[in-house]
Amino acid sequence: MAFNPKPEYTIVSTEFGIKDFYDYGEDFVTRPPYQRKAVWSKKKKQSLMDSLFRRYYIPKLVVREVRLSDTFAVNEVIDGQQRITTVQEFFAGEYPLPRSLSDLDPNLPGKYYDDLDVSVRKFIDKSLKYQADVIKSIDKPHDADHQIIATEIFWRLQQGETLNYMEVAHAQLSSLTRNFIVKYADDQSFDYERYEPIDNNPNKHPFFRLLNVDNSRMKHLQFMARFLMIEAGGGYADLSDRKVEDFINQYKQDDGIGNLSYENQTEAISVLKSLDTFYEVFRDDPMLDENSGIKEFSVEYFIISIYMLVRHISRYYVIDGEAREILKNFIYWFYQRWKSYDEAEDTDLLTFSNHRQQGERDLEVRDMILRQIFFKYLADESVELVAKDLKRAFTEFERIAIYRKGKGLCQQCLREGRPENEARVSWSNYQADHVIPHSKGGKTILENGELLCAYHNQSKGASI
Numbered sequence: 001m002a003f004n005p006k007p008e009y010t011i012v013s014t015e016f017g018i019k020d021f022y023d024y025g026e027d028f029v030t031r032p033p034y035q036r037k038a039v040w041s042k043k044k045k046q047s048l049m050d051s052l053f054r055r056y057y058i059p060k061l062v063v064r065e066v067r068l069s070d071t072f073a074v075n076e077v078i079d080g081q082q083r084i085t086t087v088q089e090f091f092a093g094e095y096p097l098p099r100s101l102s103d104l105d106p107n108l109p110g111k112y113y114d115d116l117d118v119s120v121r122k123f124i125d126k127s128l129k130y131q132a133d134v135i136k137s138i139d140k141p142h143d144a145d146h147q148i149i150a151t152e153i154f155w156r157l158q159q160g161e162t163l164n165y166m167e168v169a170h171a172q173l174s175s176l177t178r179n180f181i182v183k184y185a186d187d188q189s190f191d192y193e194r195y196e197p198i199d200n201n202p203n204k205h206p207f208f209r210l211l212n213v214d215n216s217r218m219k220h221l222q223f224m225a226r227f228l229m230i231e232a233g234g235g236y237a238d239l240s241d242r243k244v245e246d247f248i249n250q251y252k253q254d255d256g257i258g259n260l261s262y263e264n265q266t267e268a269i270s271v272l273k274s275l276d277t278f279y280e281v282f283r284d285d286p287m288l289d290e291n292s293g294i295k296e297f298s299v300e301y302f303i304i305s306i307y308m309l310v311r312h313i314s315r316y317y318v319i320d321g322e323a324r325e326i327l328k329n330f331i332y333w334f335y336q337r338w339k340s341y342d343e344a345e346d347t348d349l350l351t352f353s354n355h356r357q358q359g360e361r362d363l364e365v366r367d368m369i370l371r372q373i374f375f376k377y378l379a380d381e382s383v384e385l386v387a388k389d390l391k392r393a394f395t396e397f398e399r400i401a402i403y404r405k406g407k408g409l410c411q412q413c414l415r416e417g418r419p420e421n422e423a424r425v426s427w428s429n430y431q432a433d434h435v436i437p438h439s440k441g442g443k444t445i446l447e448n449g450e451l452l453c454a455y456h457n458q459s460k461g462a463s464i
Contacts, residue, residue: 008149009137016061016132018052019125021084022091029066029076030084031197033190034151034171036218038082045086046098052128053101053108058083061132062157064150067139068195075134076195078150079157083130141195144174144254165241166218166225169248174256177228178248180263184272185224187215192258207275210282211303212293223300226358227274227307231267235308236367239358270311277314278307281324281331296335301356305366306331309374312367318386318441326385330377334370348373386441394432398446402432406451412460413453423453431457 021028031037040048051058061080067073077084089095093112101108105120113121135153138146151171170186172178183189185208189201208220215221225244229237237243253259262268287294297303313319313327341349352369355362378384394402408430413423433452436442437460452460 009135012134012136013060014132014134015129017125018087018128018130019091022088025088026196027075028063028084029074029196030081031188032076032078032150032154033173033192033197034147034154035081036167036170037188037197037199040082040086042095044082045089045095046100048083048086049090050098050100052087053097053104058130061130062135062153063132064135064153065139066141066195068141073139074195076150078135078154080130080132141192142257144257147173147257164217165245166222169225169245170218170221172248172252174254174259175248175252176256176259176262177225177251179256179258179260180268181221181224181228181248183260183263185220186218187220205272205275205279206283207279209288210279210285210294210297212295212298213300213303219300223303224271226304227271228267230304230308230311230363231270231274233360235311236360236363238360239304239363274307274311274314277319278310280319281310281328285328296332301358301362301366302335302338304358304363305352305370308363308367309370312371313374313385316388318388318439320386320440323385326378326381326383330374333377334373388438388441392438392444394444394449398444398449399432401446402449402451403427403430405446409451410453410456411450412456425451425453429454433457433460 048058059080061083062078063080064076064078065073066076091113093114096110096112097108099109107117108120113124116124135150138149140146151173154171155168169175169178170182183201183203184205186201186204189198189203190196191198204220205224208215208223211220211223213219213223222244225247226239229239229244229247232247251262263272282288282294285294297306309331310327313323317323319327337346338349338352343350348369352366355365408425408427409420409423410425414420431452431454432449433456434442434444435448435450438444442448
């Protein structure tokens with residue numbers, strides 16, 4: 001009996017005319033959800049065109065057949081994204097042929113596809129081809145096992161190209177935390193229903209516009225992962241690369257592909273709230289434009305430290321317009337101190353800088369120093385923030401007292417002139433509302449409570 005394990009998939013060798021990738025581009029998914037978007041330089045693209053014209057050896061494409069229905073399938077490009085987009089862009093007229101082709105024909109260099117002689121275009125269209133291995137039998141787009149095998153093939157093909165830990169984590173399509181991170185921090189998104197990439201992401205949080213940090217190696221995703229871990233850890237956590245990988249891997253589920261349910265978790269909601277506050281503080285900075293973030297937000301451990309400060313202040317104090325201005329001015333002031341401190345004189349900043357790593361103890365030390373300096377700054381500026389009442393909900397006794405005081409009538413309905421029969425609210429439908437909202441420092445006490453119907457409570461929001 002011969003040892004012969006059953007293969008997980010079959011491979012069929014084929015070839016594609018390079019013009020097919022342009023004429024029938026919808027048949028090819030050049031950026032699967034587990035891959036990052038990469039862009040070759042113009043020089044590298046022209047070098048590939050030179051190799052194609054000379055019929056030099058070009059490594060095979062690796063393509064997975066993905067079946068969308070019994071009658072429709074697409075070709076998912078596991079390896080060869082840039083080789084395909086290079087020829088697509090050539091046919092689209094985005095760059096010309098290279099000078100290096102002058103020895104073949106002096107009329108070729110500098111010519112765009114549409115400017116070429118018809119005989120040359122015919123040669124390109126009919127003779128230039130890519131060899132490809134097509135992976136079959138793992139063709140279900142929402143099957144976690146099939147996606148895992150596809151990503152395994154991708155990783156093994158990238159052995160000569162180093163993937164950072166976040167790029168590896170990005171490929172964990174069945175992880176709920178990965179899906180949340182990608183939704184709110186990636187530059188691109190993916191439509192699983194149509195099974196095609198989308199070259200923009202309307203859900204990306206505007207906080208990332210503030211950062212003067214390039215996202216080409218998924219740095220924004222790294223920040224989001226670490227912010228989540230801070231919330232999940234209750235304020236401090238080990239944010240090392242290995243721990244980030246573990247955090248993403250532990251949330252993998254069989255039905256995780258395309259599953260966005262993690263955004264309903266407490267830590268996910270808390271992260272988005274903290275990022276909302278962070279963005280509101282700095283959104284009007286004149287340094288911001290389409291190409292640049294705020295120069296002060298360029299160093300990872302500094303950004304994470306500021307996030308922890310914003311998180312703490314927004315949790316325990318009222319962040320109104322005046323508080324946002326104070327916080328913004330402090331952070332600019334602290335940045336200047338951090339960049340120019342004297343090690344012999346400023347031991348606080350020396351300690352802060354010496355704990356630049358991402359261990360749990362490093363975060364705690366930086367946070368305590370930054371918070372201490374912040375409140376000293378407030379005292380020196382004679383500024384006092386309004387503390388929130390940490391008690392958010394009225395007790396059952398207080399709810400009964402507020403209902404009796406309001407005689408079962410919505411107080412806003414009465415203010416709007418409605419008769420009592422329209423303003424009446426049953427006990428099961430009544431809302432005990434803060435007259436001065438909790439978010440603006442209103443206390444959870446009887447004197448600050450009133451009876452509202454559900455409609456007026458929901459429509460009031462944070463207004464007084």
